[in-house]
Amino acid sequence: MIVGTAGHIDHGKTTLVRALTGVDTDRLKEEKARGISIELGYAYVPVEGATGAGDGVLGFVDVPGHERFVHTMVAGAGGIDFALLVVAADDGVMPQTREHLAILDLLGVTRGAVALTKIDRVDAARIDVVQGEIEALLESSALFGSPIFGINAQQPDSAGVRLLRNHLHQTAAASAQHDMDGLFRLAVDRVFSLPGHGTIAAGTVHAGCVQVGDAVTIMPKGLTARVRAIHAQNREAQVGRAGQRCALNLAGIDRSELARGDWIADARVFVPTTRVDVRLRLLAGTAALRSGAPLHAHLGTAHRVAHVVLLDAERLAAGGSAHAQLVFDAPICATPGDRLILRDARAAQTIGGGVVLDPGAPERRRRSPARLAWLAAIERMLAGEGIVPLLDQAPHGIALEQLARLCSRAAERIALPESVLRIETAQGAWIFLATHWQALRTRALAALQVFHAEQPDEPGIDGGRWRRRVAPTLADAPWRALADALIAEHAVARSGPWLHLPQHRVELSEDEARLLQRLLPPIVAGRFDPPWVRDLAGTLGADEDAVRRTLRKAAARGDVHQIVRDLFYANERVAELAAILGELARRHGRIEAAAYRDALGLGRKRTVQLLEFFDRVGYTRRVRDAHVLRGDGGWIL
Secondary structure, three states, X not given: OEEEEXXXXXXXXXXXXXXXXXXXXXXXXXXXXXXOOOOOEEEEEXXXXXXXXXXXXXXXXXXXXXXXXXXXXXXXXOOOOEEEEEEEXXXXXXXXXXXXXXXXXXXXXXXXXXXXXXXXXXOHHHHHHHHHHHHHHHOOOOOOOOOEEEXXXXXXOOHHHHHHHHHHHHHHHHOOOOOOOEOOEEEEEEEEEEOOOEEEEEEEEEEXXXXXXXXXXXXXXXXXXXXXXXXXXXXEEOEEEOOOEEEEEEEOOOHHHOOOOOEEEOOOOOOOEEEEEEEEEEOOOOOOEEOOOEEEEEEOOEEEEEEEEEOOOOEXXXXXXXXXXXXXXXXXXXXXXXEXXXXXXXXXXXXEEEEEEEOOOOOOOOOOHHHHHHHHHHHHHHHHHOOHHHHXXXXXXXXXXXXXXXXXXXXXXXXXXXXXXXXXXXXXXXXEEHHHHHHHHHHXXXXXXXXXXXXXXXXXXXHHHHHHHHOOOOOHHHHHHHHHHHHHOOOXXXXXXXXXXXXXXXXXXXHHHHHHXXXXXXXXXXXXXXXXXXXXXXXXXXXXXXXXXXXXXXXXXXXXXXXXOOEEEEHHHHHXXXXXXXXXXXXXXXXXXXXXXXXXXXXXXXXXXXXXXXXXXXXXXXXXXXXEEOOOOOOOO
């Protein structure tokens, strides 16, 4: 268990930790000279009466109480299990007592105790008054009902210190171990180096576990390192677990590349972002908050400036709650369920906090009903309702990789209910509610029926147009999986580049079939510059209208491709042209007409005609004066 102190400056937090543990957590010369805590301090003692369920160590994080160091207090309080609120009997409840308690409440700390210190300096009547103040203060907080201990911390063996010490050890011994199923992440609050060891980063493990030898990622920088050694709760260990304070000796990274505010994590946990959607709560007694207001946000151990965009309204009154998007000035990392603290633009007052909902927030349509429903579904998931509410708001499914980040769990540890389908694709698995997958299947078949009714003489629809009619915003991987599944089930048939219902046919007469057999060889031989209809008719001595009609039907059947009126290409030549186009796109990103012309050795006019054909069938799309591939660039039509 990790205990975090809280309270006003000079109320005896550091003295109390020393009385409880024998450790002086003020390690800096300036702290000793000024007599106040400036940085976070740490102490560890064995848990008395530990049952073996935990690690057997009681850890303390001692935070500074000065109003100028609230940002440091938040960094230390972010990973604690138990709050030790310290109130001096002579001063009573003071401004930072209230602010620290509000921060603990916003961080979701629900277990704690109160140390009423310096009782040796006041009489019994004063102690009763201050105890009443404390009880009144706790009434509206998550620590309501927490025990209050009268303490003279200058005497470590005094009755009050012994009672508090026993209470902390009993609570730690009875505490359940943290859930180990999450993906590993540690919030860095201290970085240093030791001779012969190199870079060491310390902080609280928020989820999962890490072992000596593991590869880890430093986020949001995206650097990689290897865990050379671990100290967990101030003891050498092979494994560091959620709920422990750990110091990781890292190989492959310099001390200068790490700082407080970074995360050390499993590579699957985070994607850096500058937009985070949250459930925001404004404290009572603060000024109303408007969209666009600058704020100081504390998330994990990071301190960043952000602008708030309210999603439910343009103004949030004191004491209110709303969905909001935080737009940060620099990349940050978060997972759903993370708690954050918000302070005003001058960083002088804590005004509220919130819970991270979606760290992958969009810039556009962020206030749409569908988006707000998605955020509400994440809240239901965080409340313990599982992933079904989330998938219910995802008609186009969720990539398993994204779902793992939303759940902060390895993909294999996410329980999939019977109502859920796992769809395997070339780019990884996707998760759908069975009803949503069936709805996509139904829409896809209905779109083909409508197309056949509109274009009875056409053999079918190309893949790009079919997708745009069914679900234009569906990701490429699940769309291809859907199309492949329908073809495998024989619900849809493919004729060359055309997709159609199995019963739909375009037929050639016997004369047209014989003519087509004569037309195909010169078209194939023409490679990238086949003869026009008029030239084919002249060469073969056939009627021009018959040649045109036959080739149009052949194109409708998928036997050839019609590039423009009266110009037809063999299927294998179009596949070669698509491959050249794909290679240019992979090499340069965008395909300019001049580059494609040079690759083919054709004139500009024919090159443009070919590019417009590939745009038309959905293989590419026009972007200003260039063309880019759609999807993954595979020619499957």
